Amino acid sequence: MELQYERVAGLDIGKATLTACVRTPGSRGRRRAETRTFSTMTRSLQVMRDWLLAEGVTVAAMESTSTYWKGAFYCLEEAMEVWLINAAHIKAFDRRKSDVRDAEWIAQLLEVGLLRPSFVPPPDIRRLRMLTRYRVQLMGDRTREITRLELMLEDASVKLSSVAASLTSVSARAMVGALIGGESDPRVLADLAKGKMRRKIPALTEALTGHFDAGHAQLARSMLARIAAVEAALTELNAVIAAAFEPWSHQLELLQTIPGVGEKVAQVIIAETGADMARFPSPEHLASWAGVAPGMHESAGRFHAIPPPHGNKWLTAMLVEAAGSVGRMKGANYLSAQHARLSGRRGAGRAQVAVAHSILVSAYWMLTRDEPYRDLGPDWLAKHNDEAHARRLVAQLERLGHTVTLDQPAA
Incomplete structure (x- = not known):
């Protein structure tokens, strides 16, 4: 195949080590290949980068292996063109598997133009990604903890979630707090409802009738504390995100x-x-x-x-x-x-x-x-699909054996 890049490097990355293969022009029109293994520690990655620059490498490619690729990618991106490759594209080409062979194979595919780079955003966008993704993870933590609280209340035959729209509303939290404090009278608990929830006091009285004991109270106290901690972290993170998105x-x-x-x-x-x-x-x-x-x-x-x-x-x-x-x-x-x-x-x-x-x-x-x-x-x-709808109706009638003639409406 026709050569697209003369000096390339293929990197096979693991958690602790990195194997790099450099392919450059050799004697008599042949290709010269050299493979070395490095640690994934920062200083070792810098040594690897210096070696690639000394060999005149202009393009390097690596698989997107978990998050292990990030250190090598960030180390090389300012020095040369770096491609992050979808692992599925590499696996489409069958071959024998080893770290050295993987690095050599990536370099060979790269030099003949059989690889496509994935989109890797610049550093400022990567920081935004880190913040917004962490927020999603925190929101997931909050949802999971609320689900645990709901399941624990179900174990105590307290059906609060069947009446209240959310266990984190002001009314629901007041009721759960009173349960933790030792209040067991469902009428007293239901009377803690606020605003529109007061219309549901009869249903709340039935839902709060159960066998909530000291063991349930201990678990509920711990769950509410974790929910409060996550919500505090979300509040702080939202402020950081708002500042980061000002540009x-x-x-x-x-x-x-x-x-x-x-x-x-x-x-x-x-x-x-x-x-x-x-x-x-x-x-x-x-x-x-x-x-x-x-x-x-x-x-x-x-x-x-x-x-x-x-x-x-x-x-x-x-x-x-x-x-x-x-x-x-x-x-x-x-x-x-x-x-x-x-x-x-x-x-x-x-x-x-x-x-x-x-x-x-x-x-x-x-x-x-x-x-x-x-x-x-x-x-x-509806306006742009009237004609298509008419054609479908005509086809249905014709399948039933009818002959259909459409008259155009007068202008």
């Missing part, structure tokens, strides 16, 4: 004009894509990279439905969450109409992925053109 305040304002996209969703879109749409050739490429593009499999002229491709799980999760909130708007805009139209035919799950795709495509063009969201209106789909 992208304009992009945040633009993205929040999309229905269903709040501040957190907009922050994740910027943190995961970098807000620079020039890195993606088209909105379709961006949607495929994120994992919200429709899967396609064509064989013998027939198309078969397959799941969407694997993509950026952090971005996909937030987009699907935003699509779910759009679906609850009940036909107030184009996206909610799209959700309602698809959920009836394909189910809520596919409808949310489709709306997430539309949100991401809108974000692509908004950030590219620097303009706010312009809604097409809830009737747009």
Whole structure:
């Protein structure tokens, strides 16, 4: 195959060691290969970088192995062009497996142009990613602890979660706190309800009748303490994130004009894509990279439905969450109409992925053109699908044996 790069390096990375293979021009038109093994400690990585520079390497490639690739990538990115390769692309080429062979194989594939680099954001965007991803993890910790509290209350036959919308509301926390304090009279506990919850006092009285004992109280006290600690950490982290996103305040304002996209969703879109749409050739490429593009499999002229491709799980999760909130708007805009139209035919799950795709495509063009969201209106789909709907109805009647003639309405 034709040579694309003359001086390349292939890196096979593990937790403790790194194997690097350098391929450069040799004598009589042949290729020279040299392989060395290094520690993944910072100083050893610097020695590896100096060796690659001394060999005149211009492009280095490595597999995205867990998080172990980050140290080597960050060490090399300022000195040369570095490619992070999807491991599935390497495995598509069958070969014998070892660390040395892996490094040599990556270098050989790289020099003939058979590898594609993955998107790795610049350092400032990587910091935003670290913050927003940690927030998602903290929110998950909070949700899991609330679930444990609910299960513990169920063990005590306290059905508070069946009446209260959330165990973290002011009323629910007051009731759980009173249970921990030793109050056992369900009428007294139900009377702690605040605001609209007071209308549910009879149901709360029944739900709070159980056998909550000292063991349950000890567990509940510990769970509430952990929930409070996580919420305090989230409050502090949100302030840090808000300060970190100040340089992208304009992009945040633009993205929040999309229905269903709040501040957190907009922050994740910027943190995961970098807000620079020039890195993606088209909105379709961006949607495929994120994992919200429709899967396609064509064989013998027939198309078969397959799941969407694997993509950026952090971005996909937030987009699907935003699509779910759009679906609850009940036909107030184009996206909610799209959700309602698809959920009836394909189910809520596919409808949310489709709306997430539309949100991401809108974000692509908004950030590219620097303009706010312009809604097409809830009737747009109906107006532009009337002819297709008429053709479907005609086809159904013809399958039943009828002859159909359509008269064009008078102008």
